[in-house]
Amino acid sequence: MIDFRVLPEKASTFAESVDPLYWFLILFVGGFFLVVCAVVLYWGVKYRQRPEEDRPSYHPHAIKLEIAWTVVLVIIALGIFVWGSVLFFRAYDAPDDALEISVMGKQWMWKIRHPNGMRETNELHVPVDTPVRLTMTSQDVIHSFFIPAFRLKQDVLPAKYTTMWFKATKTGEYPLFCAEYCGTEHSTMGGRVFVMEPEAYAAWLRGEGGGEAPDDVLAAGRRLYDRLGCAACHTAGVENRGPLLEGIHGTTVEMTTGETVVVNDEYLRESILNPSYRVVKGYAPLMPSYKNQLEDEELMNLIAYIKSLPKQQVAIAEVK
Amino acid sequence: MATVVTDPNAAPAVHYLNWRKTVASWLFSLDHKRIAILYLISISVFFFVGGLLAAAFRLELLTPEGDLMQADTYNRYFTLHGVVMIFFFLIPSIPAVLGNFLIPLMIGAKDVAFPKLNLASWYVYMIGGTLGVLVLVTGGVDTGWTFYSPLSTTYANTNVFLAAMAAFVTGFSSILTGLNFLVTIHTMRAPGLTWFRLPLFIWAHYATSIIQVLATPVVAIAIFLIAIERVWGVGVFDPALGGDPILFQHLFWFYSHPAVYIMILPGMGVISEVIACNARNRIFGYPFIAFSSVAIAIVGFLVWGHHMFVSGQAMYSSLVFSVLTMLVAVPSAIKIFNWVGTLYRGNIVWTAPMLYAMGFLGLFAIGGGTGLFLGVTGTDIHLHDTYFVVAHFHYVMVGGAVMAYLAGLHFWWPKITGRLYNHLLGKLSAIIVFIGFNATFFPQFLLGMQGMPRRYHSYREEWQLLNIFSTSGAMILGIGFLLPVLYFTWSLVFGRRAGANPWGAKGLEWEKASSPPSPHNFDHDPVVTEEAYAYTGREQLSV
Amino acid sequence: MSSTSHAEHAYVAHHFHSAEQQKEAGTLGMWLFLAQEVMFFGGLFCVYAVYRLLNPDAWLAGSASLSVFVGGVNTTVLLCSSFTMALGVYFAQTGDNRRLFQALVATLALGLLFIAIKLQFEYLPKYREGVFPGANWGPYGHHYGHLADVANQGGLQMYFVLYYIMTGMHALHMIIGFGIMVVLMVLARKNTFGPQRYMAVENFGLYWHFVDIVWVFLFPMFYLVR
Numbered sequence A: 001m002i003d004f005r006v007l008p009e010k011a012s013t014f015a016e017s018v019d020p021l022y023w024f025l026i027l028f029v030g031g032f033f034l035v036v037c038a039v040v041l042y043w044g045v046k047y048r049q050r051p052e053e054d055r056p057s058y059h060p061h062a063i064k065l066e067i068a069w070t071v072v073l074v075i076i077a078l079g080i081f082v083w084g085s086v087l088f089f090r091a092y093d094a095p096d097d098a099l100e101i102s103v104m105g106k107q108w109m110w111k112i113r114h115p116n117g118m119r120e121t122n123e124l125h126v127p128v129d130t131p132v133r134l135t136m137t138s139q140d141v142i143h144s145f146f147i148p149a150f151r152l153k154q155d156v157l158p159a160k161y162t163t164m165w166f167k168a169t170k171t172g173e174y175p176l177f178c179a180e181y182c183g184t185e186h187s188t189m190g191g192r193v194f195v196m197e198p199e200a201y202a203a204w205l206r207g208e209g210g211g212e213a214p215d216d217v218l219a220a221g222r223r224l225y226d227r228l229g230c231a232a233c234h235t236a237g238v239e240n241r242g243p244l245l246e247g248i249h250g251t252t253v254e255m256t257t258g259e260t261v262v263v264n265d266e267y268l269r270e271s272i273l274n275p276s277y278r279v280v281k282g283y284a285p286l287m288p289s290y291k292n293q294l295e296d297e298e299l300m301n302l303i304a305y306i307k308s309l310p311k312q313q314v315a316i317a318e319v320k
Numbered sequence B: 001m002a003t004v005v006t007d008p009n010a011a012p013a014v015h016y017l018n019w020r021k022t023v024a025s026w027l028f029s030l031d032h033k034r035i036a037i038l039y040l041i042s043i044s045v046f047f048f049v050g051g052l053l054a055a056a057f058r059l060e061l062l063t064p065e066g067d068l069m070q071a072d073t074y075n076r077y078f079t080l081h082g083v084v085m086i087f088f089f090l091i092p093s094i095p096a097v098l099g100n101f102l103i104p105l106m107i108g109a110k111d112v113a114f115p116k117l118n119l120a121s122w123y124v125y126m127i128g129g130t131l132g133v134l135v136l137v138t139g140g141v142d143t144g145w146t147f148y149s150p151l152s153t154t155y156a157n158t159n160v161f162l163a164a165m166a167a168f169v170t171g172f173s174s175i176l177t178g179l180n181f182l183v184t185i186h187t188m189r190a191p192g193l194t195w196f197r198l199p200l201f202i203w204a205h206y207a208t209s210i211i212q213v214l215a216t217p218v219v220a221i222a223i224f225l226i227a228i229e230r231v232w233g234v235g236v237f238d239p240a241l242g243g244d245p246i247l248f249q250h251l252f253w254f255y256s257h258p259a260v261y262i263m264i265l266p267g268m269g270v271i272s273e274v275i276a277c278n279a280r281n282r283i284f285g286y287p288f289i290a291f292s293s294v295a296i297a298i299v300g301f302l303v304w305g306h307h308m309f310v311s312g313q314a315m316y317s318s319l320v321f322s323v324l325t326m327l328v329a330v331p332s333a334i335k336i337f338n339w340v341g342t343l344y345r346g347n348i349v350w351t352a353p354m355l356y357a358m359g360f361l362g363l364f365a366i367g368g369g370t371g372l373f374l375g376v377t378g379t380d381i382h383l384h385d386t387y388f389v390v391a392h393f394h395y396v397m398v399g400g401a402v403m404a405y406l407a408g409l410h411f412w413w414p415k416i417t418g419r420l421y422n423h424l425l426g427k428l429s430a431i432i433v434f435i436g437f438n439a440t441f442f443p444q445f446l447l448g449m450q451g452m453p454r455r456y457h458s459y460r461e462e463w464q465l466l467n468i469f470s471t472s473g474a475m476i477l478g479i480g481f482l483l484p485v486l487y488f489t490w491s492l493v494f495g496r497r498a499g500a501n502p503w504g505a506k507g508l509e510w511e512k513a514s515s516p517p518s519p520h521n522f523d524h525d526p527v528v529t530e531e532a533y534a535y536t537g538r539e540q541l542s543v
Numbered sequence C: 001m002s003s004t005s006h007a008e009h010a011y012v013a014h015h016f017h018s019a020e021q022q023k024e025a026g027t028l029g030m031w032l033f034l035a036q037e038v039m040f041f042g043g044l045f046c047v048y049a050v051y052r053l054l055n056p057d058a059w060l061a062g063s064a065s066l067s068v069f070v071g072g073v074n075t076t077v078l079l080c081s082s083f084t085m086a087l088g089v090y091f092a093q094t095g096d097n098r099r100l101f102q103a104l105v106a107t108l109a110l111g112l113l114f115i116a117i118k119l120q121f122e123y124l125p126k127y128r129e130g131v132f133p134g135a136n137w138g139p140y141g142h143h144y145g146h147l148a149d150v151a152n153q154g155g156l157q158m159y160f161v162l163y164y165i166m167t168g169m170h171a172l173h174m175i176i177g178f179g180i181m182v183v184l185m186v187l188a189r190k191n192t193f194g195p196q197r198y199m200a201v202e203n204f205g206l207y208w209h210f211v212d213i214v215w216v217f218l219f220p221m222f223y224l225v226r
Helices: A013-046 A063-092 A198-205 A217-227 A265-273 A296-308 A313-319 B023-027 B032-060 B071-107 B115-137 B151-155 B160-187 B200-232 B245-279 B286-302 B315-343 B352-375 B377-383 B387-417 B423-449 B461-494 C019-054 C056-064 C068-094 C097-128 C141-149 C153-189 C199-223
Strands: A099-106 A109-113 A119-121 A123-127 A131-138 A143-147 A152-156 A162-167 A172-178 A190-196 A252-254 A260-262
Touching: A013 A063, A013 A162, A013 B315, A013 B352, A013 B377, A063 B315, A063 B377, A099 A123, A099 A143, A099 A296, A109 A123, A119 A123, A123 A198, A131 A143, A131 A152, A152 A162, A152 B377, A190 A198, A217 A296, A265 A296, B023 B032, B032 B071, B032 B115, B032 B387, B032 B461, B071 B115, B071 B160, B071 B200, B071 B245, B071 B387, B115 B160, B151 B160, B151 B200, B160 B200, B160 C019, B200 B245, B200 B286, B200 C019, B200 C153, B245 B286, B245 B315, B245 B352, B245 B387, B245 C019, B286 B315, B315 B352, B315 B377, B352 B377, B352 B387, B352 B423, B387 B423, B387 B461, B423 B461, C019 C056, C019 C153, C019 C199, C056 C153, C056 C199, C068 C097, C068 C199, C097 C141, C097 C153, C153 C199
Parallel strands: A099 A131, A123 A190
Antiparallel strands: A099 A109, A109 A119, A131 A162, A143 A152, A143 A172, A172 A190, A252 A260
16 A cells, blocks of 8 residues: 655655744644634535625724734744744754765766765765765756755855755664756756765765775865965965965955855865955965866865864964 | 607717727827726736646646646646746736726826827737747747746757747846836826826836846846857857856746746736725725835845755855745735734625735745745755645745736726626636636645655655646636636626726726726826825725 | 817816826826836846856956946937926926927937937947857957957857847847837827926936936946946
């Protein structure tokens, strides 16, 4: 027999916190509909035109009633807004210790790469009870990474990074879709998410459960870093024309405009492609743009390498 | 005693339908009533084209595998269904047909303020429509009606340029119609017809026209830039060439969200008229319904970002758009309460238009209520771009706007044609449409909840049963829509004469104009001395 | 309508009660039309603002390659045409159809001069020297060769895409205006306008001033980026 459920199986912390709101809304809207129907039917019959009744037309001035239901509606609307927004906040706010996985969408497949370089296509293996943060981009059109069991979805844009995080709560296999219409084979662009015990995930990462052999992302990133000569400017000492990159990821820096920016993948990406847009305070906008010079893949490697650079306390101390 | 027996309901000897008979007298008519008929015929054609496309892809969705048609064909069908239904049917439907016909009659004017502009709007619409048909016969377009870049600008192989131009051109028809109505309502009202004596139909069209004039130019320029990008090969919105696709989404939804109010607000105007007349009551809370239309029009300009909660837009923008969206839901709910309140202590007659109007109330309650799921950021994440959105949109646009359009057409058909249709068939079609509609779209809410993304040519097997329900419902709905075509056409020739006021309704169009109205609407310039909806409760039907 | 004089009646379309009502409708209609024009150009200004923020360097380089002198001359030409148009409205109101005709000729001539300067000193030289976004992009020659050295070529192309689209859209509005002006000139020749009947000229005047104002925004946006 068909296993019918209104909402799909829930398998993430977000799904667990958001499902009560769905049920509240279903009951609220369903109740509203039933009340409207009941009143229409009851009055529709009770007050139908009958020749034997002479009921003069009713001209009410129910200003208090109007104001009352307006106020009640506004309060309900704002209440629902607050409830939903608190959840939305949670869906945005990734924990710092989240496992970083990168996702690349292209017509019509998902390419996924794990921190150690392990790759897979249209499948995503993640450990249970561990926060996971996906950094996503697209090679062509807009896609949208959608896992119904997690109640999460995020558009994946070309030439830009978007992120999404989740903490799976139940091991198992869940469907994965592309939700943003992306061309001919849009409906085939999907796959499966495998939520595994952490030990099983660790074993899978070592290549014991299929998946393509890992390549060394950091080595590739380092080669680019050297080839492009990033260190020529981003270095301590007299040649210090750009901010030091060691340990900069995750810090908060002040811009020339006075605004502060958290240095994340997106900001690093922007600084490489459009360096003069937001410049760190104390530096001149000297850096040339690397737009159209790097493949998305290369950019990801380069950023991964910059992120891996350890903070060099000594070097900074010397400058001072 | 009169010596000659005459039908008291007979049409006047000369009326707008028969006073000139040539084809040219129709194609170059400046009479708002004839222009309304031109629109009626053209939008009906587009409605059935759009409907056939929908029927075809609903059949394809009977099975999980994409077996009846290729993915490319399917994508073109749903894109054209959207483009045709939105740009060529829904946006012009109530304003250009019923609004055109009724606004001058309701305010006691001889015509709209700019009759030539009115005719020009129809021609602009037809040029856009012709371009639309050209798209259809030259292979269609497969970007979705939303034309998202870079799919539309760089990756699509179909005739995006032509489709964009079709939408662009048609937009100007909408702008000019709105402009005409705003000026007409401001300057052409009969003596004594103050703002708070206006029928709510007029208020609704006033609010609609504001949106048409102020929002449509923005989408015009956005779609124009897409077209430029296609032919010129530069990247206004394509990230590979330095553009920002999110910017296109902002420009697109800045219009396209208010556009849903262009589609639903006139429907709300129709519902107010139909309910007041059939309940023989003054509308409950007249100023609240009037101002809620204007409130929707204004706040509706500030909520477009709720289409973009998962697009990568800043989180705080999403929260602002979300709270404004929740607030724009309030005036719609107020309207529902007031319409239901109008029934209280009335003398309700259950006519065909009334059945349609009550169907509207129920469907719009669901359509509006499910909008809460999508306006709240936390719940939208899961439901965005799923069948839940499709169902919500159709509950508002078909359950709301189309039901209201049909209610209006059934209500004013005797005025427009001077003939009565078969009333029993009218009621039957209202019931069939209601059942067929729910059977089609309610399962889609469940599909969306379960995570079925929209615009899917093939889908997971567990969703087949609900899709079968939906397709079966669509067939019933199709019959419900065809039925009125039959009895309306039949009534043109065989229908009984309606007389000036078969419903016993209030309003200048019923009380001061004949059915069909004379070429210049009124024999004597009307003067208004009472409020709208001054029903006594004793008005009798003569249908 | 016994209260309205016969002379006045002749100019009032059948569906209006009075000349006053007709005038009110015409004026309101024109302002609403301009409101939709504002939204139309507003969308473009929005696009401009976003891309300028994203590519400040390209905007500087692009703007430096435009001649403030040529742009300034054109601004003056257009402002003069607005002046002659305002005179035309005055002559229409006073019923001086001969001077109205002359004012329209002057306005049309200034408008054509604007377009001629735009083509001869701006569009064509740029096009010839590769300053035209798209497949053939590649600035060269001593005027524009330095543009090839700008690092952010994508941003620079975007600057010129918007330059051509926005100034082109403005020029298109002027060309539509030329057509209407010719019609008004014919009507002026037939002594059509007078104190009772000048709305067409007045409304066209509003349109022309609007087109002028758009240029007053475009000039600093493209020529004076610093």
